[in-house]
Amino acid sequence: MATRTAAAPRVLSRARALVSSHEVVLLVILVAALIVLAHQTDRFLTADNLLNQGRLMAEVGLVALPMTFIIITGGIDLSVGSIMGLCAIVLGVSWQNVGLPLEAAIAVALLTGALAGAMNGWFITRVGVPPLIMTLATLALYRGLAEGISQARSVRGYPEWFFRLGQGEVLGVPTQLWILLVAIVVCAVALGYTAFGRSLYAIGHNQLAARFSGIPVDRYKLAIYTLSGLMAGLAGYIFVSRVSTTRSDMGTGLELDVIAAVVLGGTSIFGGTGTIMGTVLGVILIQLLKNGLALTGVKGDATIVVIGAVLILSILITNWARGRQEH
Amino acid sequence: MALSATRGVPRHGLASALARIFGSQEMVLFLAILTLLVVVGTINPRYVAERNLQSIFLGNAYIAVAAIGMSMVIISGNIDISVGSLIGVLATLSGTLAVSGYPVLVSWLVPLVVGALVTTLMGVLVAYLRIPAIVVTLGMLSILKGGLISLTSGAWISDLPDGYALAQMRPLGVPMPVWFMVVLTAGAALWMRYTATGRAIYAVGGNAEAARLSGISRRRTIMIVFAIHGVFVGIASVLFATQLSVIQSTVPPNLELTIITASVVGGVSILGGTGTVIGSTLAAVLLAAIGSSLIFVDISPYWLRAVQGGLILITVLADLMRRRRQMRAR
Numbered sequence: 001m002a003t004r005t006a007a008a009p010r011v012l013s014r015a016r017a018l019v020s021s022h023e024v025v026l027l028v029i030l031v032a033a034l035i036v037l038a039h040q041t042d043r044f045l046t047a048d049n050l051l052n053q054g055r056l057m058a059e060v061g062l063v064a065l066p067m068t069f070i071i072i073t074g075g076i077d078l079s080v081g082s083i084m085g086l087c088a089i090v091l092g093v094s095w096q097n098v099g100l101p102l103e104a105a106i107a108v109a110l111l112t113g114a115l116a117g118a119m120n121g122w123f124i125t126r127v128g129v130p131p132l133i134m135t136l137a138t139l140a141l142y143r144g145l146a147e148g149i150s151q152a153r154s155v156r157g158y159p160e161w162f163f164r165l166g167q168g169e170v171l172g173v174p175t176q177l178w179i180l181l182v183a184i185v186v187c188a189v190a191l192g193y194t195a196f197g198r199s200l201y202a203i204g205h206n207q208l209a210a211r212f213s214g215i216p217v218d219r220y221k222l223a224i225y226t227l228s229g230l231m232a233g234l235a236g237y238i239f240v241s242r243v244s245t246t247r248s249d250m251g252t253g254l255e256l257d258v259i260a261a262v263v264l265g266g267t268s269i270f271g272g273t274g275t276i277m278g279t280v281l282g283v284i285l286i287q288l289l290k291n292g293l294a295l296t297g298v299k300g301d302a303t304i305v306v307i308g309a310v311l312i313l314s315i316l317i318t319n320w321a322r323g324r325q326e327h
Numbered sequence: 328m329a330l331s332a333t334r335g336v337p338r339h340g341l342a343s344a345l346a347r348i349f350g351s352q353e354m355v356l357f358l359a360i361l362t363l364l365v366v367v368g369t370i371n372p373r374y375v376a377e378r379n380l381q382s383i384f385l386g387n388a389y390i391a392v393a394a395i396g397m398s399m400v401i402i403s404g405n406i407d408i409s410v411g412s413l414i415g416v417l418a419t420l421s422g423t424l425a426v427s428g429y430p431v432l433v434s435w436l437v438p439l440v441v442g443a444l445v446t447t448l449m450g451v452l453v454a455y456l457r458i459p460a461i462v463v464t465l466g467m468l469s470i471l472k473g474g475l476i477s478l479t480s481g482a483w484i485s486d487l488p489d490g491y492a493l494a495q496m497r498p499l500g501v502p503m504p505v506w507f508m509v510v511l512t513a514g515a516a517l518w519m520r521y522t523a524t525g526r527a528i529y530a531v532g533g534n535a536e537a538a539r540l541s542g543i544s545r546r547r548t549i550m551i552v553f554a555i556h557g558v559f560v561g562i563a564s565v566l567f568a569t570q571l572s573v574i575q576s577t578v579p580p581n582l583e584l585t586i587i588t589a590s591v592v593g594g595v596s597i598l599g600g601t602g603t604v605i606g607s608t609l610a611a612v613l614l615a616a617i618g619s620s621l622i623f624v625d626i627s628p629y630w631l632r633a634v635q636g637g638l639i640l641i642t643v644l645a646d647l648m649r650r651r652r653q654m655r656a657r
Contacts, residue, residue: 076461123640132406133591133643140584141636148630252580256408260465269459301476308469315458 022266022318026281029314033285037292044295051174057287058176059235064258065187066228068279071262073203073221074271075131079120080232080258082142084251087113087236089146092155092246102162110233116142117229121222139255150248158244166241176238188276196220204271261286264311266318352594352646356609360616367620374623381502385494387615388504389566394589394607395515396559401595402602403552404532405453405460410560411582412471417442417564419475419576422484425491435493435565442561443554450553454546472578479576487572494570504566511562512608519604528552533600588635589614592642
């Protein structure tokens with residue numbers, strides 16, 4: 001941990017050592033944001049508001065978890081927003097137009113998500129298409145399929161029980177927040193405490209070395225892209241259940257929100273580093289900034305300016321801190 | 328030897344020259360455009376009527392112009408996903424200057440300067456502060472888009488002054504956007520092939536270490552690439568702003584995706600180091616021609632994006648296979 005910049009004042013080097021832990025930087029920003037926002041308006045720091053924000057956060061959060069895995073391996077998945085839209089449309093159309101029971105339609109939608117993700121993974125691992133290109137192509141392809149299937153019709157009129165997931169509560173907490181919580185724990189354990197998790201870091205650091213040390217690189221990659229598609233499908237189901245309607249443009253731009261949250265959470269876009277904890281903090285920070293700024297009277301579009309700036313600044317601070325340590 | 332088959336690097340001998348021309352992404356794209364015109368034109372002759380061909384070029388030349396800058400950025404091993412937002416901001420800026428009574432020339436040129444300033448800032452963040460381009464431009468996308476919409480609320484700019492409509496002029500009977508597309512593509516292609524800075528872009532994107540050893544400054548090159556990219560984006564925004572008699576001060580949806588797609592389908596490897604701007608311009612034309620063709624063959628335009636996505640996938644696969652064959656042949 002000792003810095004080699006002996007000339008630098010001791011306090012400064014301590015500060016650097018501390019902020020070089022990205023989670024600490026995020027936590028400080030998060031607490032600062034909480035204090036400032038709570039001072040600005042008394043509608044912000046209330047249980048009702050925070051729980052409601054949790055409801056809105058669940059979709060981005062669910063997709064951000066497998067995205068963390070993918071970015072740790074040095075990959076990326078730009079198609080998640082389109083998969084979300086495709087699954088939403090498949091759900092609505094196979095129920096209303098094809099006539100499947102709604103339960104079956106949900107299953108078909110989730111399966112579609114997993115298949116869409118698996119197709120990304122298959123081309124990336126077997127054919128060797130770079131992830132950025134592959135998922136850029138399927139971003140257009142899956143959204144195109146959603147638009148083509150829906151022909152701009154929206155699906156409404158779902159039965160009452162369907163809304164329980166998106167609008168209901170269990171023990172006073174939004175249903176989807178429980179799902180997110182379980183997913184966070186499972187993913188955090190998988191990444192931090194299993195051979196699978198350590199393999200993802202190894203793949204991100206040096207894929208060839210990982211392959212030579214017997215890690216089933218292709219199988220793991222296929223698994224995480226499939227998981228990414230499945231989670232995007234689940235997020236699509238929750239989204240439809242939350243807003244009571246299905247449209248083909250659902251999830252447009254989701255990929256940017258998700259990647260911003262993951263990168264803000266300290267996962268290096270070059271692979272090899274990152275934690276679920278950081279991603280969760282990133283997701284929370286973005287949602288609280290959006291909500292807090294909106295409550296203090298900032299218009300919705302101006303809040304994404306702040307998010308963009310925070311994204312660049314947080315990486316800048318971490319780079320500065322780490323850079324000094326390494327030299 | 329390993330480099331000699333890389334596109335953009337000259338090889339010798341007539342046979343290999345022919346093989347290179349017909350095996351090149353540019354020729355594939357050119358043939359694809361011709362095939363599309365012939366096939367769809369046979370099914371529905373109105374597709375190849377002058378009116379429709381012009382609307383294909385007029386409405387999309389600005390995408391080709393922006394794709395030139397984007398190709399340089401990608402060849403240097405970076406990416407810019409904020410380009411759609413930047414075009415929205417610069418087009419609004421240009422229109423606002425024009426209706427505020429500034430000389431037409433000012434409202435044409437200021438977007439170029441501002442565009443270059445914004446992208447140079449991104450270049451500095453990427454090259455000197457070592458933040459990955461995808462992160463910098465993702466942040467910039469949010470900042471530009473949010474800033475634009477919160478300042479203008481997406482209002483329409485109308486009552487543009489006479490003489491402002493650059494994209495509607497037709498010197499020598501050819502629409503101005505086509506002039507820009509052809510001249511800028513040719514100029515950029517020559518510049519990238521025959522100047523030291525142009526070659527340095529390939530070197531930095533292809534093999535950063537080798538580039539460094541041969542005395543090329545990676546940081547400086549990347550900053551220059553971003554600065555030039557900004558000028559192209561500025562030109563594209565002025566063409567975009569002047570093609571109709573009103574400008575909506577918002578960000579055109581999915582524009583960055585269309586521009587990146589043109590670059591990639593044009594043969595620019597997302598891994599950097601290879602590709603040409605001629606390819607990206609041909610790809611922009613092909614994408615536009617496909618988009619326009621659907622209604623002429625009675626396919627619902629709602630399938631457009633699916634067709635485009637499928638096309639990107641096919642192009643990328645074809646490119647990968649060709650590269651593998653070349654690798655094996657050596």
